[in-house]
Amino acid sequence: xxxxxxxxxxxxxxxxxxxxxxxxxxxxxxxxxxxxxxxxxxxxxxxxxxxxxxxxxxxxxxxxxxxxxxxxxxxxxxxxxxxxxxxxxxxxxxxxxxxxxxxxxxxxxxxxxxxxxxxxxxxxxxxxxxxxxxxxxxxxxxxxxxxxxxxxxxxxxxxxxxxxxxxxxxxxxxxxxxxxxxxxxxxxxxxxxxxxxxxxxxxxxxxxxxxxxxxxxxxxxxxxxxxxxxxxxxxxxxxx
Amino acid sequence: xxxxxxxxxxxxxxxxxxxxxxxxxxxxxxxxxxxxxxxxxxxxxxxxxxxxxxxxxxxxxxxxxxxxxxxxxxxxxxxxxxxxxxxxxxxxxxxxxxxxxxxxxxxxxxxxxxxxxxxxxxxxxxxxxxxxxxxxxxxxxxxxxxxxxxxxxxxxxxxxxxxxxxxxxxxxxxxxxxxxxxxxxxxxxxxxxxxxxxxxxxxxxxxxxxxxxxxxxxxxxxxxxxxxxxxxxxxxxxxxxxxxxxxxxxxxxxxxxxxxxxxxxxxxxxxxxxxxxxxxxxxxxxxxxxxxxxxxxxxxxxxxxxxxxxxxxxxxxxxxxxxxxxxxxxxxxxxxxxxxxxxxxxxxxxxxxxxxxxxxxxxxxxxxxxxxxxxxxxxxxxxxxxxxxxxxxxxxxxxxxxxxxxxxxxxxxxxxxxxxxxxxxxxxxxxxxxxxxxxxxxxxxxxxxxxxxxxxxxxxxxxxxxxxxxxxxxxxxxxxxxxxxx
Numbered sequence: 001x002x003x004x005x006x007x008x009x010x011x012x013x014x015x016x017x018x019x020x021x022x023x024x025x026x027x028x029x030x031x032x033x034x035x036x037x038x039x040x041x042x043x044x045x046x047x048x049x050x051x052x053x054x055x056x057x058x059x060x061x062x063x064x065x066x067x068x069x070x071x072x073x074x075x076x077x078x079x080x081x082x083x084x085x086x087x088x089x090x091x092x093x094x095x096x097x098x099x100x101x102x103x104x105x106x107x108x109x110x111x112x113x114x115x116x117x118x119x120x121x122x123x124x125x126x127x128x129x130x131x132x133x134x135x136x137x138x139x140x141x142x143x144x145x146x147x148x149x150x151x152x153x154x155x156x157x158x159x160x161x162x163x164x165x166x167x168x169x170x171x172x173x174x175x176x177x178x179x180x181x182x183x184x185x186x187x188x189x190x191x192x193x194x195x196x197x198x199x200x201x202x203x204x205x206x207x208x209x210x211x212x213x214x215x216x217x218x219x220x221x222x223x224x225x226x227x228x229x230x231x232x233x234x235x236x237x238x239x240x
Numbered sequence: 241x242x243x244x245x246x247x248x249x250x251x252x253x254x255x256x257x258x259x260x261x262x263x264x265x266x267x268x269x270x271x272x273x274x275x276x277x278x279x280x281x282x283x284x285x286x287x288x289x290x291x292x293x294x295x296x297x298x299x300x301x302x303x304x305x306x307x308x309x310x311x312x313x314x315x316x317x318x319x320x321x322x323x324x325x326x327x328x329x330x331x332x333x334x335x336x337x338x339x340x341x342x343x344x345x346x347x348x349x350x351x352x353x354x355x356x357x358x359x360x361x362x363x364x365x366x367x368x369x370x371x372x373x374x375x376x377x378x379x380x381x382x383x384x385x386x387x388x389x390x391x392x393x394x395x396x397x398x399x400x401x402x403x404x405x406x407x408x409x410x411x412x413x414x415x416x417x418x419x420x421x422x423x424x425x426x427x428x429x430x431x432x433x434x435x436x437x438x439x440x441x442x443x444x445x446x447x448x449x450x451x452x453x454x455x456x457x458x459x460x461x462x463x464x465x466x467x468x469x470x471x472x473x474x475x476x477x478x479x480x481x482x483x484x485x486x487x488x489x490x491x492x493x494x495x496x497x498x499x500x501x502x503x504x505x506x507x508x509x510x511x512x513x514x515x516x517x518x519x520x521x522x523x524x525x526x527x528x529x530x531x532x533x534x535x536x537x538x539x540x541x542x543x544x545x546x547x548x549x550x551x552x553x554x555x556x557x558x559x560x561x562x563x564x565x566x567x568x569x570x571x572x573x574x575x576x577x578x579x580x581x582x583x584x585x586x587x588x589x590x591x592x593x594x595x596x597x598x599x600x601x602x603x604x605x606x607x608x609x610x611x612x613x614x615x616x617x618x619x620x621x622x623x624x625x626x627x628x629x630x631x632x633x634x635x636x637x638x639x640x641x642x643x644x645x646x647x648x649x650x651x652x653x654x655x656x657x658x659x660x661x662x663x664x665x666x667x668x669x670x671x672x673x674x675x676x677x678x679x680x681x682x683x684x685x686x687x688x689x690x691x692x693x694x695x696x697x698x699x700x701x702x703x704x705x706x707x708x709x710x711x712x713x714x715x716x717x718x719x720x721x722x723x724x725x726x
Contacts, residue, residue, distance in 0.1 A: 036382070039581065118631035122631030122632055139352055
């Protein structure tokens with residue numbers, strides 16, 4: 001009896017993991033899809049992306065519900081508990097990445113009709129590829145429980161950050177040359193920022209995966225740094 | 241007498257003992273048979289006291305077990321058949337539990353990224369199928385790589401009762417691609433032809449009844465421009481089809497440096513007009529290929545012409561590199577111009593494919609340049625590829641099989657027209673084995689002078705597509721022993 005219960009419990013844990021991977025698959029597909037719609041000014045596709053985001057939100061809500069149920073009914077401990085809390089975090093990060101792509105789809109309408117130069121278009125295409133790649137790597141690290149890959153995500157994200165800076169520079173330049181309205185420039189800058197944020201979410205996912213695998217949290221190293229700083233000033237925190 | 245009686249008694253006692261023991265053993269045998277019968281399903285035979293009946297039961301049990309073994313064999317065969325199919329197969333029972341999935345669908349459970357999306361889709365369709373509904377859907381995946389999958393889920397019924405569902409996943413990417421090519425070709429060619437024709441008829445209409453000589457003059461001039469555009473489109477189309485059907489019969493040894501030099505001369509005026517600098521980097525010694533000089537020059541010219549056209553006017557630069565890489569001559573044409581959007585990269589070699597139709601009239605050209613390049617390079621058993629980032633320029637690389645210098649002195653190689661003639665006949669059968677190359681078919685049909693080196697044709701399967709790797713053949717060297725002696 002208890003064995004059967006345990007089995008379904010572990011099956012349920014496994015299906016939560018699968019649901020995370022699937023939701024990330026949908027969002028990961030939306031990245032190149034949304035970029036293509038944006039760059040080709042495909043308003044119909046942009047509209048579909050905005051509508052499809054509702055489905056992603058629904059998936060996320062359902063997944064969250066399942067995690068809470070597992071927490072409440074099974075009272076998991078140790079690695080199981082970490083797996084569920086990690087799933088909750090991942091769920092939020094992935095859902096947010098999906099929202100950012102929906103935002104880019106909305107921006108498609110706002111810049112519609114204005115001609116965007118090849119340099120900015122090229123940078124946007126590259127940022128999209130980089131964001132999608134980070135997302136894939138984050139999910140790989142999660143599915144494999146690969147904390148080494150999870151740690152590396154932060155450094156891998158540097159390239160996306162560089163592209164983001166280049167893109168902002170290119171937008172300023174185009175604005176100086178009055179290639180487009182300021183409004184369009186702002187929209188483009190926001191779009192670039194959205195891609196950069198997707199990269200950040202991937203890095204966050206990496207941190208959560210580290211927590212799942214090793215129990216490490218970014219706040220831990222932050223706390224250590226704070227402690228070290230205080231020690232420099234000769235303050236010894238109470239060891240209570 | 242007594243002895244006989246004792247013997248009879250003993251015999252009777254023995255028979256009794258045997259009978260008792262026999263009954264016990266028969267019971268044991270029956271118990272065993274029951275157990276076996278339980279294991280082999282479907283055998284219902286009443287236990288009996290007679291030994292004959294026990295044996296009969298045993299026979300039935302054996303038959304049933306044979307039948308089961310056969311059934312398992314059939315099952316294995318069906319599984320192997322599903323395995324052999326070139327599509328993903330997932331079979332579920334009525335409660336949607338997977339009972340079978342073949343290797344093509346092995347990612348169904350563990351799939352990530354795009355595959356997880358398909359797995360989700362399969363689950364949705366299966367969910368409908370086990371409710372008796374036959375459903376199908378095609379799913380476009382952005383990947384990378386981009387794919388189009390066709391997923392269908394079909395309810396499985398036995399005797400009207402639903403026992404599960406089967407999902408089939410079929411990769412239709414190539415079908416979709418060739419459909420798109422065909423569809424767009426028709427649309428594009430009508431666009432390319434209709435636009436100038438429309439302009440011509442409109443201008444002619446305006447000319448009717450016009451008396452102002454100045455207006456007549458300007459209208460007539462524009463008529464000429466449009467007619468010229470039509471002429472060049474038709475000319476390019478004809479040239480392209482000519483190249484497609486030309487064989488390698490006219491091929492001779494050609495130095496790649498000379499080809500690039502010729503193309504450079506043709507584009508020089510346009511380049512200086514746009515203020516674009518062309519830098520050519522070539523090695524000292526001549527790199528030779530076997531080919532048609534005119535065609536090759538036209539291919540390099542088209543690449544250079546594009547590079548100049550799409551470079552930033554005034555201050556743009558185009559670099560051309562010639563080098564030898566692994567028995568291939570590489571000609572690389574790189575510009576720092578506007579580049580090509582990623583989603584168009586696979587398609588720019590198609591006839592009349594335009595990245596930006598609006599811009600095409602400004603830059604001129606017929607939309608056939610790159611498909612001409614692809615066709616010419618394929619004719620020469622080479623390949624052409626492109627890399628680009630929008631806004632950072634594009635780099636086209638042409639690869640052609642290099643003819644090693646030593647082979648120039650090889651008599652059956654280049655000059656020996658006589659040798660070629662004699663070997664033409666034996667060369668032909670070899671060529672038939674590579675029907676993918678239109679050039680080879682022509683060569684066979686015309687029995688034109690084919691160098692013995694052409695015997696290496698079978699070594700180049702699938703030549704004719706731009707992406708096919710070039711044969712590592714060394715034309716000029718007869719690599720098929722015995723052919724010449726035939």
